[in-house]
Every structure is written in structure tokens, then in C-alpha cells.
Amino acid sequence: MSSDSATRITPGNALRPEDIAAAGTRAEPDTAAYALRLGDDALVLAQRLGWWISRAPELEEDVALGNIALDLIGHARSFLSYAGSADGRTEDDLAYWRQETEFRSVHLVEQPNGDFARTIARQLVVSFYQFELYGALQHSTDPTLSAIAAKAVKEVDYHRDHSAQWVLRLGLGTDESRRRMIRALELTWPYVAELFDDDELVVSLGSRAVLPSSLKPAFDGHIAAILRQAELDLPVIQPAPGGGRRGQHSEHLGYLLAEMQVLAREHPGASW
Amino acid sequence: MESSLRPADPAAAAAWDVAATVCDPEIPVLTIEDLGVLRRVEVTDAQVQVAITPTYSGCPAMDAIRQDVTAALGAAGYPRVQVSLELAPAWTTDWMSSAGKAKLDAYGIAPPSGRAAVGPVRVGLSVKCPQCSSLNTRELTRFGSTSCKALWVCGDCREPFDYFKVL
Numbered sequence A: 001m002s003s004d005s006a007t008r009i010t011p012g013n014a015l016r017p018e019d020i021a022a023a024g025t026r027a028e029p030d031t032a033a034y035a036l037r038l039g040d041d042a043l044v045l046a047q048r049l050g051w052w053i054s055r056a057p058e059l060e061e062d063v064a065l066g067n068i069a070l071d072l073i074g075h076a077r078s079f080l081s082y083a084g085s086a087d088g089r090t091e092d093d094l095a096y097w098r099q100e101t102e103f104r105s106v107h108l109v110e111q112p113n114g115d116f117a118r119t120i121a122r123q124l125v126v127s128f129y130q131f132e133l134y135g136a137l138q139h140s141t142d143p144t145l146s147a148i149a150a151k152a153v154k155e156v157d158y159h160r161d162h163s164a165q166w167v168l169r170l171g172l173g174t175d176e177s178r179r180r181m182i183r184a185l186e187l188t189w190p191y192v193a194e195l196f197d198d199d200e201l202v203v204s205l206g207s208r209a210v211l212p213s214s215l216k217p218a219f220d221g222h223i224a225a226i227l228r229q230a231e232l233d234l235p236v237i238q239p240a241p242g243g244g245r246r247g248q249h250s251e252h253l254g255y256l257l258a259e260m261q262v263l264a265r266e267h268p269g270a271s272w
Numbered sequence B: 001m002e003s004s005l006r007p008a009d010p011a012a013a014a015a016w017d018v019a020a021t022v023c024d025p026e027i028p029v030l031t032i033e034d035l036g037v038l039r040r041v042e043v044t045d046a047q048v049q050v051a052i053t054p055t056y057s058g059c060p061a062m063d064a065i066r067q068d069v070t071a072a073l074g075a076a077g078y079p080r081v082q083v084s085l086e087l088a089p090a091w092t093t094d095w096m097s098s099a100g101k102a103k104l105d106a107y108g109i110a111p112p113s114g115r116a117a118v119g120p121v122r123v124g125l126s127v128k129c130p131q132c133s134s135l136n137t138r139e140l141t142r143f144g145s146t147s148c149k150a151l152w153v154c155g156d157c158r159e160p161f162d163y164f165k166v167l
Helices: A029-050 A059-084 A091-096 A116-137 A143-171 A175-191 A200-208 A212-229 A252-266 B010-019 B061-075 B098-107
Strands: B027-031 B038-043 B048-052 B081-085 B137-141 B149-154 B160-164
Touching (some): A029 A252, A059 A116, A059 A143, B010 B038, B027 B098
Parallel strands (some): B048 B081
Antiparallel strands (some): B137 B149
């Protein structure tokens, strides 16, 4: 277990739990398990989005996806630092030194980037889901979760604008962009259901957490409105099995983690 | 809002004034006091406790600011400094001082237009070109050189400029 950081200017400078919001707060084990889920969703998606830098259709989009990824890394750092406070691990311990089966992210975020439309379809779902989630989590009775959410919700609002605008542009653009957007929605939709699963943990957390199913009506309403505007149909597709919250992942996550973790594992304590 | 956070206690106020000289490494004309990033300074016999808040969750300037605050206070004779990061209440551009907004404008970055909206609906207020003061400007890309800025362009002087987004 390395407590050195691979991401900071000086090694050993990873955010410690006491840096987050309420100084020295230790998360309860069940709250930590919940924070880990939210942190993993943000971290895995940030890693996916980072791939686009230098590859997006235009320079502005390199910058936009890079900025969105940076916001997500910020959220992940806060959530993971808090999750680690339950057993004395840092954000870096959790990001770089866990195995695939220890990640609690949903399958949607580990889906391949595909073409630009697929990335946008994934962004549409995640940004509108996270906006509702953090909007509700601001009222959590856990002060740390509430503080992270209150900050994140304002940033995710910009992510919503970004994804919605691209869905309109691609959906109403050329025959080719429209064809790709329709295909992207079909490929993305099987992974939507998992976001709204209520399981034992969230139910038992009560007012500390947000019941995912409670977010569904608002999410469905917003998505339906955008797709209507873009003259696209809501895909009707069987949900994929899911299981990310229990550490059961698709084949995609292992490759993603291998790339994300290799530097920290090859050079423990490295910094730049 | 002008520095209403500056402590009344003279010892803490003296330390506050030192911390308040630290600039944002990405926008070197603005101090962390101008930005509203500096939230609290307390002095006990043993050490100075400083609380800062990030503008955006992923803002990489925070690490540098933390080190700069420690260094500035160290140079002013405060050897033991603890800088903590606070997330609540969440930072907003509404905390930026008028002096800070004027400095941004003079530096060539358009300051935030209007106050942070509550909820998803944004009324698009005009953004004034920091070069020629024209209101004939448009957004090129919402995401710019840092988390907190968008890239705009002026229709009159034709120059691109950074705009500090309302948050």
C-alpha cells in the first residue's frame, strides 16, 4: 500500500481525508461504500474522456472534454478521499492500488468511447443523471457528501449544456451525423437502467444518500425533451445485466485500469 | 462583500493580510482575496490556520496556492502554517471583489457578467470585450484555457478573449 502520490507536484501530497470539507471527519463504513461508488463513476468516466484530448473533431472539443474530465477528477478526488477516511486510505491508494473487482462504478462509464456520437450519448446520460443526483445529494444529512454535491452540481450543469447541444447538433445535422447519433443512443441505452437501481446499501443509508430510483422521473423528462427537440426516438432496448456496484464489470474496465494505474505501480511515489 | 471575511482580531488580521497577497498562479493579477478563495485565517500560539476553497472541484491551482500561502506566511515569520481545503459553502463568482473584477478586465479577461443563477435557466447577459468595450461579442467555446474560463470573440475589434464564467 503506497501513500505516495503519482498525481501531485510533490509526492505524498495526495488529498487526505482531513483536507475534505469537515476537517478530520471519518466516514462511517457504509457512507464510505456509497462515496466510493460516486467517486468511481466520476474517475472512470474522466479516464475515458481524457482519451479524446487531441482526438476530438475540433480543438474546442479537445478543450471541452478535457475540462469536463478535470471537473470529474475533482469530484472523484473528493469522494475517494472521503471514502478512504473510513480506513485510512488516500485518494491515490483507492485510484491506483485497487483491483478491477474492487471498483464500484456502473457499466455505463466504462463503455468504450466509440465514435464522437457514442461519447456524446454517454455524456448525455451521465451529465443529466449526475445533475439530478448531486442536486438531491446537496440535502444529504452527511455534511461532507452534501458539500461535495453542492459544488459538483454547478459544474455538472455546464456538462449538461455541452452534451445537450451536441445531441441537437448531431441529431439535426447531416444524414451521417444523425445516423451515428441514433446508433450511439441504441448502444448506450442498455446501460441506463443500472444507474437507477436501488440496492440494500442506498436504502439502508436513508437520508445520507439519494435513492437512485427517485431521480428517474426528472431524468426521463429532461432526456425526452432533448430527444424530441433533436427529432430522435427514445431507444427501447433491454437493459444489460449490470453488477458494477457489486464489482462485476465488463471486459472494458480491466484495460482502462491497466492504463490508468500502470505509472503509479511501475514507479511508486513518482511525481512530476 | 469587500473583504468582509478579514478577521477583526489584530493578530489574525495581520496574518490574513499576508495570505491575501498570494496570487492565483493561473491568473496572476488576482489575489486569492480578490477571488474569494481565501475564506478564513486564525492564529493560535502554535500556528496559523488558513482555509481556502477551490473555484472548481478539479482546479489544479489549489496545490500551488496552498504552497504559496505557506511560503508567504513563512517569510513573514509564521513558521507553522496549516492550509485546509473547504468545500462548503461552494465557491461562487459572486464572491469576487469589485477590485478583482476591475483587475481582470484590465488584464484582458472579461469578468463574470451578472450573478450566479439558481437552477438551470440562464439569461444570456452581454459580455463586454476587455479590449474595446464593445458588447458585440459571442461565445466561441464554453470551455477554455482553465476550468473557470470560456473563450469569446469580439465582433468589432475581432480579438478573441477569455471570459470568467459565472458559477
